[in-house]
Amino acid sequence: MKCVICRQAKTQPGTTTVTLERNGVTLVFKGVPAQVCPNCGEDYVDEEVTDQLLKAAEQTVRSGTQVEIRRFVAV
Numbered sequence: 785m786k787c788v789i790c791r792q793a794k795t796q797p798g799t800t801t802v803t804l805e806r807n808g809v810t811l812v813f814k815g816v817p818a819q820v821c822p823n824c825g826e827d828y829v830d831e832e833v834t835d836q837l838l839k840a841a842e843q844t845v846r847s848g849t850q851v852e853i854r855r856f857v858a859v
């Protein structure tokens with residue numbers, strides 16, 4: 785798809801790092817599959833993947849961890 789930020793390039797499959805903050809908890813996911821714009825670097829993460837990230841974030845919040853960095857593993 786065409787990048788909606790810069791409108792200059794088409795996005796390409798790649799990976800990105802997603803940071804989520806919830807209730808004072810910081811969660812960093814590395815290696816998240818995404819469509820990445822080669823021009824401006826904007827990344828687009830699928831809704832399905834976002835759902836998985838949010839579910840993992842909720843589990844981390846419940847576990848009482850303050851900061852967590854993990855590699856994304858597709859379910």
Ligand SMILES: [Zn+2]
Binds near residue numbers: 789
């Ligand atoms: Zn772009």
